[in-house]
Amino acid sequence: PRFASDPNLPRERQTILSNRVMLSPAERALAARFSGRQSPSARDTVPFIVQFSVPVSAEARQMLTGLGATVRGFFPNNSILAEFTPAALSALAGQPSVHAASEFLPSDKIQPFLAYLAAAQPPEARVRVMIQTFAPEDAAPVAAAVKAAGGVAEKTTAAKDRGIVRATLPLSLISGLAALGEVQWIEENPLLQTRNDMAAIPSHLNVTNVWNLRGLTGRGQVVGHADTGLDTGATNNIHADFQGRVRAIIARGRPGDASDINGHGTHTAGSILGNGANSAGQFRGMAWEAELVHQSVLAANGYLDGIPDDLSELFGESYELGARLHSDSWGADTA
Numbered sequence: 001p002r003f004a005s006d007p008n009l010p011r012e013r014q015t016i017l018s019n020r021v022m023l024s025p026a027e028r029a030l031a032a033r034f035s036g037r038q039s040p041s042a043r044d045t046v047p048f049i050v051q052f053s054v055p056v057s058a059e060a061r062q063m064l065t066g067l068g069a070t071v072r073g074f075f076p077n078n079s080i081l082a083e084f085t086p087a088a089l090s091a092l093a094g095q096p097s098v099h100a101a102s103e104f105l106p107s108d109k110i111q112p113f114l115a116y117l118a119a120a121q122p123p124e125a126r127v128r129v130m131i132q133t134f135a136p137e138d139a140a141p142v143a144a145a146v147k148a149a150g151g152v153a154e155k156t157t158a159a160k161d162r163g164i165v166r167a168t169l170p171l172s173l174i175s176g177l178a179a180l181g182e183v184q185w186i187e188e189n190p191l192l193q194t195r196n197d198m199a200a201i202p203s204h205l206n207v208t209n210v211w212n213l214r215g216l217t218g219r220g221q222v223v224g225h226a227d228t229g230l231d232t233g234a235t236n237n238i239h240a241d242f243q244g245r246v247r248a249i250i251a252r253g254r255p256g257d258a259s260d261i262n263g264h265g266t267h268t269a270g271s272i273l274g275n276g277a278n279s280a281g282q283f284r285g286m287a288w289e290a291e292l293v294h295q296s297v298l299a300a301n302g303y304l305d306g307i308p309d310d311l312s313e314l315f316g317e318s319y320e321l322g323a324r325l326h327s328d329s330w331g332a333d334t335a
Helices: 058-067 086-094 114-118 136-149 171-178 207-216 262-275 313-317
Strands: 014-016 021-023 045-053 070-075 081-085 100-101 126-133 152-156 164-169 183-188 222-227 246-251 292-296 323-327
Touching: 045 114, 058 070, 058 081, 058 086, 081 086, 086 100, 114 126, 114 171, 114 183, 126 136, 126 171, 136 152, 136 171, 164 171, 171 183, 222 262, 222 313, 262 292, 292 313, 313 323
Parallel strands: 222 292, 222 323, 246 292
Antiparallel strands: 014 021, 045 081, 045 100, 070 081, 126 164, 126 183, 152 164
16 A cells, blocks of 8 residues: 555554545544535435444445445455445444444645646646546546536546546646545546557667668567467467467477467567568567467466576477577476
């Protein structure tokens, strides 16, 4: 977690949020009230974090529902995020398993990085955000609030158990939107882009320079490769990026089956020597005219049991088939 527990305090008195650790007093504290720092939702609810003195269970959720609260999520260590009406909040005081309750404040709803941007950048600077609401029906009014404040609501989704609003807006609007009782979370929503064709560019591996100026594309070379499998596992029915250049496929992990049921082997083989046939040459491997000897080492149990204890056996097998280098993308988290 972004914020760790305090080892000097009992775990059950600590609730870990994204931007702070909420500590409850040693004595039971249930005189919770609406702070006025956020407007109630259309359901006349405000979100609170309920801290239990016992591990959170299905019974704890059912108890809150029985009081009239709406359970929305879990926080470690023993806390539930729920929406409360004033009446439901008052009824909470009579529950022996509840240690404390504290309002889920507007500042708790803002992604720490987004809060940093809001503090460091000019207030008029615009940012793309994703706003999550507590309920599906909240998405439309929150989108309307974005528009009324001067932002642009680009997409509004009423999902199964929450609402989502994608928006572009000035940083100055973030705190005001977080103060809406319908809003659960706001985070930056950067544009996502593919990066599969970036490894070869000059600022990274600089392989394009070698292709274009030296004419070195892997032609005449044979690469050995041990991984989870290669596409269909058959040289005569293989992904277009490898066709005509797979010298051999050897099933070491699953006898008679060298297909790639995982995807990792096909991916790494493409990074080595895929020629980009399926992408008009855009997504090429580093040596895109080389040939391949693939050794499928994924066993039926999901482990790479096809790798022999004596690695010279693995390398020797591909050497006999013409490979003079071997590329492997596997290992273990040990010293």
